[in-house]
Amino acid sequence: DTGVSQDPRHKITKRGQNVTFRCDPISEHNRLYWYRQTLGQGPEFLTYFQNEAQLEKSRLLSDRFSAERPKGSFSTLEIQRTEQGDSAMYLCASRSTGGKETQYFGPGTRLLVL
Amino acid sequence: AQTVTQSQPEMSVQEAETVTLSCTYDTSESDYYLFWYKQPPSRQMILVIRQEAYKQQNATENRFSVNFQKAAKSFSLKISDSQLGDAAMYFCAYRSLNYGGSQGNLIFGKGTKLSVKP
Numbered sequence: 024d025t026g027v028s029q030d031p032r033h034k035i036t037k038r039g040q041n042v043t044f045r046c047d048p049i050s051e052h053n054r055l056y057w058y059r060q061t062l063g064q065g066p067e068f069l070t071y072f073q074n075e076a077q078l079e080k081s082r083l084l085s086d087r088f089s090a091e092r093p094k095g096s097f098s099t100l101e102i103q104r105t106e107q108g109d110s111a112m113y114l115c116a117s118r119s120t121g122g123k124e125t126q127y128f129g130p131g132t133r134l135l136v137l
Numbered sequence: 138a139q140t141v142t143q144s145q146p147e148m149s150v151q152e153a154e155t156v157t158l159s160c161t162y163d164t165s166e167s168d169y170y171l172f173w174y175k176q177p178p179s180r181q182m183i184l185v186i187r188q189e190a191y192k193q194q195n196a197t198e199n200r201f202s203v204n205f206q207k208a209a210k211s212f213s214l215k216i217s218d219s220q221l222g223d224a225a226m227y228f229c230a231y232r233s234l235n236y237g238g239s240q241g242n243l244i245f246g247k248g249t250k251l252s253v254k255p
Binding site: 027054056058063064065066067068071079114116118124125126127128129130131 | 141170172174180181182183184187228230241242243244245246247248
């Protein structure tokens with residue numbers, strides 16, 4: 024169990040550019056979540072995958088956002104035509120189906136849109 | 138929709154003392170999980186403690202314990218013998234077990250920043 028990893032840890036981009044983040048969940052965790060955390064707030068749910076299927080999307084996930092989880096392993100979150108309001112920490116979490124169903128979080132990707 | 142409220146933006150405690158962080162939530166569901174997560178500065182969020190709503194007994198994990206009052210929809214976290222390493226943001230979170238309405242995502246409060254004074 025190597026934990027949830029995310030890459031990159033930090034990203035600075037100019038408004039209008041596209042960015043892509045990667046999340047590697049704990050191996051054998053079939054459920055994967057993306058959250059967004061802005062300064063002074065708790066994380067807010069963006070989207071959820073069970074294996075490779077994206078089963079739920081928050082209304083926060085505008086058309087500029089897209090997420091994938093090919094083969095049910097790592098996941099990517101892409102933001103197109105970034106806006107300053109997209110500046111936030113993007114967190115990934117994973118969990119298994121059974122057991123105590125705890126979500127384990129990655130270190131996050133901090134995005135700054137200039 | 139469920140909501141989670143943490144009414145204390147900041148708290149402070151002396152090292153070795155006890156502190157209690159408050160959390161209330163609103164839900165019409167009877168089965169759910171509640172969590173406390175800790176987020177140290179620039180470090181990842183880690184689980185502190187969890188409580189299943191169907192369990193009457195309050196959860197404990199070493200120096201951390203909760204006071205779960207289901208009827209009052211209250212879920213406070215008590216940290217005993219506070220240590221410098223306890224300084225962090227603490228988030229209370231709710232998770233529905235109603236799979237028809239959600240897929241297990243967490244609903245977080247805004248957090249409480251805990252400072253520990255030496």
